[in-house]
Structure formats: structure tokens, C-alpha cells
Amino acid sequence: MHNDQREVVVKSLSRKTLSKQVEEQVIQLLVSGQLKPGDKLPTEMELLEKLEVSRPVLREALSSLESLGVIKRKTREGTFFSEKISSEPFSVMLALSIGRIKEIIEARMSLELGLVTLAAEKITDQQLELLRENIDKMKTADDSYPSYDREFHQIIALTVNNNVVAGMIDSLLIAFDKMSAEIQIRHPKTTIEHHEAIFSALQKRDPHAAFAAMYQHLDFVRQKILFEGDRLN
Amino acid sequence: MHNDQREVVVKSLSRKTLSKQVEEQVIQLLVSGQLKPGDKLPTEMELLEKLEVSRPVLREALSSLESLGVIKRKTREGTFFSEKISSEPFSVMLALSIGRIKEIIEARMSLELGLVTLAAEKITDQQLELLRENIDKMKTADDSYPSYDREFHQIIALTVNNNVVAGMIDSLLIAFDKMSAEIQIRHPKTTIEHHEAIFSALQKRDPHAAFAAMYQHLDFVRQKILFEGDRLN
DNA sequence: TATTGTTTATTTGTAATACAATTAAATCAT
DNA sequence: ATGATTTAATTGTATTACAAATAAACAATA
Structure with a gap:
């Protein structure tokens, strides 16, 4: 996340790590109804641009969400929200x-x-x-x-x-x-x-x-x- | 994970990503009883050596486990197994x-x-x-x-x-x-x-x-x- | 001595870059 | 039309470097 005009705000709220914040923003896609279970997420490259974070950070967030069973990643196909809660x-x-x-x-x-x-x-x-x-x-x-x-x-x-x-x-x-x-x-x-x-x-x-x-x-x-x-x- | 004598075995089992395998190995520390809830894990550098993976891969695994509430990371202090299941x-x-x-x-x-x-x-x-x-x-x-x-x-x-x-x-x-x-x-x-x-x-x-x-x-x-x-x- | 402030060094956090592996889709050959 | 081949898009892994936070060590002061 680059230093820009929001720096002060970002810093003050950010007890959370960047990857945690990214995780929440991805979840927000579901909560806000922009995407539904089963839908395809933007590619990593697209998310990198939108969220302005580095790839490792983004991938830590996606890895976390995959462990939670919320998303599923397939090489070459992309990343998808799961349909239902996993065990x-x-x-x-x-x-x-x-x-x-x-x-x-x-x-x-x-x-x-x-x-x-x-x-x-x-x-x-x-x-x-x-x-x-x-x-x-x-x-x-x-x-x-x-x-x-x-x-x-x-x-x-x-x-x-x-x-x-x-x-x-x-x-x-x-x-x-x-x-x-x-x-x-x-x-x-x-x-x-x-x-x-x-x-x-x-x-x-x-x-x-x-x-x-x-x-x-x-x-x-x-x-x-x-x-x-x-x-x- | 470097190519060594175990290459064939590793390849054949590895439908799973490396970070997923690392996640399991860390959990294994609990299952095997080597470490208990509350215990401190080895530092990232130590884990890198033992597991022979790159740092992004290791951190993806740790990030996942932290999202699952199984571990908690603190800058400068290290990484610890949680005491109890989180909400x-x-x-x-x-x-x-x-x-x-x-x-x-x-x-x-x-x-x-x-x-x-x-x-x-x-x-x-x-x-x-x-x-x-x-x-x-x-x-x-x-x-x-x-x-x-x-x-x-x-x-x-x-x-x-x-x-x-x-x-x-x-x-x-x-x-x-x-x-x-x-x-x-x-x-x-x-x-x-x-x-x-x-x-x-x-x-x-x-x-x-x-x-x-x-x-x-x-x-x-x-x-x-x-x-x-x-x-x- | 105790207390407070300062420095240091360790550990996790973030970034940039390059290349590998997988495989759906496009292309080509038959 | 069908099957084989190539291409290109996407995720997967590795390397390196530096930033940020902060516990611990140390120094200064009362």
C-alpha cells in the first residue's frame, strides 16, 4: 500500500496487517453482494492493482481465505468463492x-x-x-x-x-x-x-x-x- | 523445496500446494505433542531451514494458520500456538x-x-x-x-x-x-x-x-x- | 539503588522481480 | 469433424532487500 494522502488514516487504523485488511476486503465482496458463492474473483494481477498491495501480501490473504474454505484457487482457471462451508x-x-x-x-x-x-x-x-x-x-x-x-x-x-x-x-x-x-x-x-x-x-x-x-x-x-x-x- | 532424492515422492503426492503441506507440518507439531497450545514456534528463519521452502510459501502457511486462529504472530516476539479455538x-x-x-x-x-x-x-x-x-x-x-x-x-x-x-x-x-x-x-x-x-x-x-x-x-x-x-x- | 530514557538487535511485515507449472483455449494437422 | 499440438493466461515458487515494531540490553539521571 503506497504512501499517499490516506497515509495518516491508514496508519492509525492499522494495527491489522495488510494481508488481514485484504482478507476483509475480499470478504466484503460477498457481504456487499457484489459477488456470490461460486463466482469468479478478479485475477491476482487485477486485485494487485485495485488493492495496491504486493503480491506476497495478496497471496497471504488468499491463502488464508482458502484455508477457511471461503475461496478455491485453480491454476490457470482463477479463484472462486466456494458454494458452501467446508469441513x-x-x-x-x-x-x-x-x-x-x-x-x-x-x-x-x-x-x-x-x-x-x-x-x-x-x-x-x-x-x-x-x-x-x-x-x-x-x-x-x-x-x-x-x-x-x-x-x-x-x-x-x-x-x-x-x-x-x-x-x-x-x-x-x-x-x-x-x-x-x-x-x-x-x-x-x-x-x-x-x-x-x-x-x-x-x-x-x-x-x-x-x-x-x-x-x-x-x-x-x-x-x-x-x-x-x-x-x- | 529443493530437488533432491525425494523428488519423485514429493511430486507424486503433491497435488497439494507447498504452503498447504507446510500448514500440515506445523499442525503436526501439535498433533504429535512436540508442542502444546501456548508454546512458541520456531522463528520463520528456523522453519525455512527445516522445511526447505521459500519465505513467501512459509508465510502463506502461517498466515492461513493465523486466520484459522491456530497460531498468533507478534512482531519481534515470534509465533505462538493459540490456547483455545477462536471465533x-x-x-x-x-x-x-x-x-x-x-x-x-x-x-x-x-x-x-x-x-x-x-x-x-x-x-x-x-x-x-x-x-x-x-x-x-x-x-x-x-x-x-x-x-x-x-x-x-x-x-x-x-x-x-x-x-x-x-x-x-x-x-x-x-x-x-x-x-x-x-x-x-x-x-x-x-x-x-x-x-x-x-x-x-x-x-x-x-x-x-x-x-x-x-x-x-x-x-x-x-x-x-x-x-x-x-x-x- | 532505582528509575527513566535511549539504543540495539531480533523478528515479523512488505515489496519487487523472475521464473516455473498447470492447463483451458486456440490452433493446426489429419 | 476429430484428434494432436501450441499458446498464453493464471496460479505457484523462489530470491532478495528493506521496513516496522518492539523486547531486551544499556546508559543516563535522580
């Missing part, structure tokens, strides 16, 4: 929560209690069938049951069909699996019973019952996890 | 959901139904007092009641004291306010009644009742919002 940024952020299993299970509860409620409102017969199959497979597949466990919860999350929370719950379930794998808690019998109860409530399209069943389930998981956590410390 | 990345990501009010209200429901349930488990008398005051102020303050409305929900979210969801619900409430401000939906009387019901359930530390009250409240909000949304289209 990658969440999983990166969750690196900060490694080892804090209580934080993770509570975040899961926060999300899944609401998700199962909304799922009960709108679940389709096909989706119910997926859950049915999942539970049945879990009953037989003795060993690799954790992956079916996760799948069960993922199906419910997908049922709600909400981009904003989809990425987050996915990352959370994966993070939870990684961390709980070390603790090695397995209660197949109880898990299956709980899943059956949740399924039954969803089948009735009963939001309150679905909530109650999920609450009982996750409360059980939380108690086991936290008990083990204490035992290991 | 900024969420609000940036939500720029993609501008105008999609249904997506936002459903995301709010997903989160807040669970949050109020957990809040009922652990709310303190002081926090109840905050809610009490909030409702009372809302009753008198006729005009600026939307800000009190948001504050009510924020207090509940803060009660749960979970870093992972805190940033998300905050960004969601702000995004919701911005978007619903244009629609101009106001039902002060009903809102206050609902808030009273939620408060009452929280006071009893009754998770199920808290959920039910919040569900009724947000379901009402959703219906009004979606009805107005349809009417305007």
Missing part, C-alpha cells in the same frame, strides 16, 4: 483441543442433541433404512464396531442437511474417535440398545423422544469417558 | 451463508438445544441472576430489545463454557441478527414469555424442561422467519 478448517482448528476429551464430548452433545431433534422432524424412510442397516451390521460386526458407531451419528447429522454444522460435527466425530481410541471404552451392548432407542424415536418422528434417547446415550458416553479420564490421571 | 474464523466462513436464513436458524437450533440442556446441568446462581436481569431489562427497554434477545442466548451459551462451540454460536447469533434485522420480525411479548419459561427450567436445573422450552422458542422463531422469508419471495 477442513474445523478439523485443523480442533488440533488445539487434542487431549481435551471433555471439551470434545460436550461439543458433541451440544450439537447432536439439537441435530437429532431436527432429524426427527424431517428424516426420510430411506434414511431410516440406512440407520436400520447400520444397527444390524453393528450387532454382528463385533470387532470394528467403533466405525459403525460413528457412522450412525453421521447419518443422523447428514439427515439434517445443514452445511453450517455438517463440517463441524464431522470433524468432531473424527476427533472424538481418535482420542477415545486411546482410552478404549467399549460397551457394545449398551450402545446398541441406545441406538435402537434413538432409531425408534426417529421412526416415530418424535423430536422430544429423539432428544431424550440421544441425551441418555451421550450422557452415558460422557460418564464413561470422564470416569476413565480421571482413572488415568 | 473469528467462524464469522468469516459464515459470509458464505449470507441470505440463507433458514440455514442459520437451523444451525442455531442444532447448537442451542444442546447448549441449553448442558446449561441446565451446570448453571450457577450468578449466571441465573444475569438471565433474570436480562429479562427484566428487556421488559422495559422497548426499542432495543433485539440486543437483549441476543444477550440472553449468549449468556446461556457462555454458561456451558465450551471453547469449541463458543466461537461458533457467537458468530451464528451475530449473523442471525444481521439477517433478521432486514426482515424486521418482532414479537416482544412472546419472546419474553419464552425466555421466562427457559429461565424457569434453568432455575430448576431441569435439562429436559430447558430443552423443551428452548425448542418451543426457536421453533416459533423459525416459523416466523421462514414465513416472512416466503412472503418476501
Whole structure:
């Protein structure tokens, strides 16, 4: 950003780095409605002229926005706003929560209690069938049951069909699996019973019952996890 | 990254850009446990040597991680892993959901139904007092009641004291306010009644009742919002 | 001694430039 | 018309140099 008549103003506001300011200006293209998700952004060269910053600065900003899943860059094609929120940024952020299993299970509860409620409102017969199959497979597949466990919860999350929370719950379930794998808690019998109860409530399209069943389930998981956590410390 | 004996391997895996690979390697410092939240990272110069990339590439990666709230850079001091997940990345990501009010209200429901349930488990008398005051102020303050409305929900979210969801619900409430401000939906009387019901359930530390009250409240909000949304289209 | 002001040196921040790699689109050959 | 080839536009990477901020070291003063 060259020194010009705005120098004083720019300097006084600029606790922020240039690349941060550029990031905000690009976001502003969305907020102001000048561009929509899916639209092509100006090329780097065009942005350089408009924003009057150096290429490294511009590219730091674009790199940041790409990590946030807001834009997607393709060599030779250009840069585009994404259509929907991505799940990658969440999983990166969750690196900060490694080892804090209580934080993770509570975040899961926060999300899944609401998700199962909304799922009960709108679940389709096909989706119910997926859950049915999942539970049945879990009953037989003795060993690799954790992956079916996760799948069960993922199906419910997908049922709600909400981009904003989809990425987050996915990352959370994966993070939870990684961390709980070390603790090695397995209660197949109880898990299956709980899943059956949740399924039954969803089948009735009963939001309150679905909530109650999920609450009982996750409360059980939380108690086991936290008990083990204490035992290991 | 210089051409050396690993060239073939590097090339074959590298659909990803170098800066993306660097980003992952830095995250790996956390995942592997070599560094913890709050720890200082090596300086840029040290990282340049270890990772064998150019400075712009390294800085693109660090800029990305800073936007994700995973690291924080201070001139002259260095670069540090953050202690906890930040809210900024969420609000940036939500720029993609501008105008999609249904997506936002459903995301709010997903989160807040669970949050109020957990809040009922652990709310303190002081926090109840905050809610009490909030409702009372809302009753008198006729005009600026939307800000009190948001504050009510924020207090509940803060009660749960979970870093992972805190940033998300905050960004969601702000995004919701911005978007619903244009629609101009106001039902002060009903809102206050609902808030009273939620408060009452929280006071009893009754998770199920808290959920039910919040569900009724947000379901009402959703219906009004979606009805107005349809009417305007 | 303690306190304040000054200098220094370290680290991140910004810029300019050059070239590489990718690949959609244009061109050419069959 | 179809397939192969070339071209050119765009993002990706590297190098170098200098600017800005500021913690730490140091000096001056009370």
C-alpha cells in the first residue's frame, strides 16, 4: 500500500496487517453482494492493482481465505468463492483441543442433541433404512464396531442437511474417535440398545423422544469417558 | 523445496500446494505433542531451514494458520500456538451463508438445544441472576430489545463454557441478527414469555424442561422467519 | 539503588522481480 | 469433424532487500 494522502488514516487504523485488511476486503465482496458463492474473483494481477498491495501480501490473504474454505484457487482457471462451508478448517482448528476429551464430548452433545431433534422432524424412510442397516451390521460386526458407531451419528447429522454444522460435527466425530481410541471404552451392548432407542424415536418422528434417547446415550458416553479420564490421571 | 532424492515422492503426492503441506507440518507439531497450545514456534528463519521452502510459501502457511486462529504472530516476539479455538474464523466462513436464513436458524437450533440442556446441568446462581436481569431489562427497554434477545442466548451459551462451540454460536447469533434485522420480525411479548419459561427450567436445573422450552422458542422463531422469508419471495 | 530514557538487535511485515507449472483455449494437422 | 499440438493466461515458487515494531540490553539521571 503506497504512501499517499490516506497515509495518516491508514496508519492509525492499522494495527491489522495488510494481508488481514485484504482478507476483509475480499470478504466484503460477498457481504456487499457484489459477488456470490461460486463466482469468479478478479485475477491476482487485477486485485494487485485495485488493492495496491504486493503480491506476497495478496497471496497471504488468499491463502488464508482458502484455508477457511471461503475461496478455491485453480491454476490457470482463477479463484472462486466456494458454494458452501467446508469441513477442513474445523478439523485443523480442533488440533488445539487434542487431549481435551471433555471439551470434545460436550461439543458433541451440544450439537447432536439439537441435530437429532431436527432429524426427527424431517428424516426420510430411506434414511431410516440406512440407520436400520447400520444397527444390524453393528450387532454382528463385533470387532470394528467403533466405525459403525460413528457412522450412525453421521447419518443422523447428514439427515439434517445443514452445511453450517455438517463440517463441524464431522470433524468432531473424527476427533472424538481418535482420542477415545486411546482410552478404549467399549460397551457394545449398551450402545446398541441406545441406538435402537434413538432409531425408534426417529421412526416415530418424535423430536422430544429423539432428544431424550440421544441425551441418555451421550450422557452415558460422557460418564464413561470422564470416569476413565480421571482413572488415568 | 529443493530437488533432491525425494523428488519423485514429493511430486507424486503433491497435488497439494507447498504452503498447504507446510500448514500440515506445523499442525503436526501439535498433533504429535512436540508442542502444546501456548508454546512458541520456531522463528520463520528456523522453519525455512527445516522445511526447505521459500519465505513467501512459509508465510502463506502461517498466515492461513493465523486466520484459522491456530497460531498468533507478534512482531519481534515470534509465533505462538493459540490456547483455545477462536471465533473469528467462524464469522468469516459464515459470509458464505449470507441470505440463507433458514440455514442459520437451523444451525442455531442444532447448537442451542444442546447448549441449553448442558446449561441446565451446570448453571450457577450468578449466571441465573444475569438471565433474570436480562429479562427484566428487556421488559422495559422497548426499542432495543433485539440486543437483549441476543444477550440472553449468549449468556446461556457462555454458561456451558465450551471453547469449541463458543466461537461458533457467537458468530451464528451475530449473523442471525444481521439477517433478521432486514426482515424486521418482532414479537416482544412472546419472546419474553419464552425466555421466562427457559429461565424457569434453568432455575430448576431441569435439562429436559430447558430443552423443551428452548425448542418451543426457536421453533416459533423459525416459523416466523421462514414465513416472512416466503412472503418476501 | 532505582528509575527513566535511549539504543540495539531480533523478528515479523512488505515489496519487487523472475521464473516455473498447470492447463483451458486456440490452433493446426489429419 | 476429430484428434494432436501450441499458446498464453493464471496460479505457484523462489530470491532478495528493506521496513516496522518492539523486547531486551544499556546508559543516563535522580
